[in-house]
Amino acid sequence: MNKLKILNDPIYGFITIPNSLIFDLIQHKYFQRLRRITQMGMSYLVYPGAHHTRFHHAIGCVHLMQQVVNVLRFKGVTISEEEENALYVAILLHDIGHGPFSHAMEHSIVNNVSHEEISLFFMERLNKEFNGTLTLSIKIFKGEYHRNFLCQLISGQLDMDRADYLKRDSFYTGVAEGNINSERLITMLNVIDGELVVEEKGIYSVEKFIVARRLMYWQVYLHKTGLAAEQLLIRVLKRAKELHDMGRKLYASEPLMYFLDNKISIDNFGDKTLEVFSRLDDYDIISAMKHWQKDEDFVLSNLSEMIINRNLLSIKVKKKKIKPENLKRHIENLVEEYGITEEEAKYFVFKGSISNQAYQLNHKQINILYKSGKIVDIVKASDQLNLKALSKPVTKYYICFPKENLRLSH
Incomplete structure (x- = not known):
C-alpha cells in the first residue's frame, strides 16, 4: 500500500x-x-x-x-x-489530547487535567502499540x-x-x-x-x-462573544455533572456518560479513561445539548438552548475589575424574575478576566x-x-x- x-x-x-x-x-x-x-x-x-x-x-x-x-x-x-x-x-x-471544543472540558467535567497531559498519555499508549518507535x-x-x-x-x-x-x-x-x-x-x-x-x-x-x-x-x-459562548459551554457541562451527581437521569452518549459518572483527575486517568476519552468529541456534546434544551431543569435547558440557537448572554469587557454590587444586582433580578435560587442564577451571571501577553x-x-x-x-x-x-x-x-x-x- x-x-x-x-x-x-x-x-x-x-x-x-x-x-x-x-x-x-x-x-x-x-x-x-x-x-x-x-x-x-x-x-x-x-x-x-x-x-x-x-x-x-x-x-x-x-x-x-x-x-x-x-x-x-x-x-x-x-x-x-x-x-x-x-x-x-x-x-x-502535540494536540492529540484536546477534548471536545478544545478547552471547555479541562474546566468542567475533568478536574484540571490539561490537554498536554492527555497528549502525553496518548503518545505513551501509541508508543507501546508501535513498539517503542x-x-x-x-x-x-x-x-x-x-x-x-x-x-x-x-x-x-x-x-x-x-x-x-x-x-x-x-x-x-x-x-x-x-x-x-x-x-x-x-x-x-x-x-x-x-x-x-x-x-x-x-x-x-x-x-x-x-x-x-x-x-x-x-x-x-x-473575542467577547466567543468568550461568552465558551463560558456557557463550561457551565452546561458543570450543570450536567451536578444534576447527574444528584441522581438525575440525563441523556448522554456512552463516552460522555462515563465522564459524568466518574470524578476524573490526573491521578486516576488510566488506560480505561484514555480509551473512553478517545471516543469523545464535539458531536457528543452537541447531541447532548440538543436533548438538554428540553430538560426540566431550568439552568440546563436554558444554557443548552442559548448555545444551540446562539442566543448568548450579554458580555461587557472593561479595563477595571467588575464591582461585586454589579454582579449582585443582576443575580437578584434573575432570582426575583424567575423564582430561581441564587446558586442557579450564578450560572447566568458571572465575572472573570482575560489576559493577553x-x-x-x-x-x-x-x-x-x-x-x-x-x-x-x-x-x-x-x-x-x-x-x-x-x-x-x-x-x-x-x-x-x-x-x-x-x-x-x-
Whole structure:
C-alpha cells in the first residue's frame, strides 16, 4: 500500500506525508478523532468560517516541520534521520489530547487535567502499540532531549504549532491581521550552540509574527462573544455533572456518560479513561445539548438552548475589575424574575478576566543572530518600540448576564 500520500491543504497546497510511520499514526483512530474536534472551540459562533479541525492543524504543522528540517540541514545543522522522524511524530501528536471544543472540558467535567497531559498519555499508549518507535518523540515533546533546538521547534515562542495556527486561524476566520509569513520565518531559522535563532534578515518577520499573535488574541481567541459562548459551554457541562451527581437521569452518549459518572483527575486517568476519552468529541456534546434544551431543569435547558440557537448572554469587557454590587444586582433580578435560587442564577451571571501577553521575556525567548555573531533577544534587537510593550501582560475584566429581553421559562 502506498503510504506516502499527498494531501491538498487550502493554505500550503500539496502536503506530502514524509514516511510510513506518520501515515500509520494519521490512520490511527486516536488521530482520526481530531477530525471531530474543532480547532477554535466556539469561535464559529462569531466567525462562521471557523469550522476547521485539530486534524487540519496537526497535518499543517508536520508540513512546516519538514520545511524546517530542510532549511536547517541546508545551513549545515546535523539532524539525524531518527531525530527528523521524532520531530514529525511529536508535532503531529502535540494536540492529540484536546477534548471536545478544545478547552471547555479541562474546566468542567475533568478536574484540571490539561490537554498536554492527555497528549502525553496518548503518545505513551501509541508508543507501546508501535513498539517503542515514539520514545525519542516523547523525550522531545517533554523538553528533555539534550539538543534543545529540537524541543524549541515543538514548544517555544516561535514553534511550528504557532506558525501554523496563526496562519490557519486567520485564513478560516477571515481576520487578515493574523496572516503571518511562516515560510519566510522558517527560511530565516538557524541553530547556534544547540539553540534556535533567527537570522538578522528575519527580524521584521518576527516582529510581524508577535504583533499578529497579539491581534489574533484580542480579535479572535479572546473575542467577547466567543468568550461568552465558551463560558456557557463550561457551565452546561458543570450543570450536567451536578444534576447527574444528584441522581438525575440525563441523556448522554456512552463516552460522555462515563465522564459524568466518574470524578476524573490526573491521578486516576488510566488506560480505561484514555480509551473512553478517545471516543469523545464535539458531536457528543452537541447531541447532548440538543436533548438538554428540553430538560426540566431550568439552568440546563436554558444554557443548552442559548448555545444551540446562539442566543448568548450579554458580555461587557472593561479595563477595571467588575464591582461585586454589579454582579449582585443582576443575580437578584434573575432570582426575583424567575423564582430561581441564587446558586442557579450564578450560572447566568458571572465575572472573570482575560489576559493577553504576545511575547514572554525570559521564557524560551526568540533570539536574533546578527552577522557579527552576536545574539540578542528580539525585544532588544527590534527598533519597534511596541515590542517591549507587547511583552507586558494586559488584563481585562468581563461580566456576563442575560439580555434584557431573555424570556427564560421555568
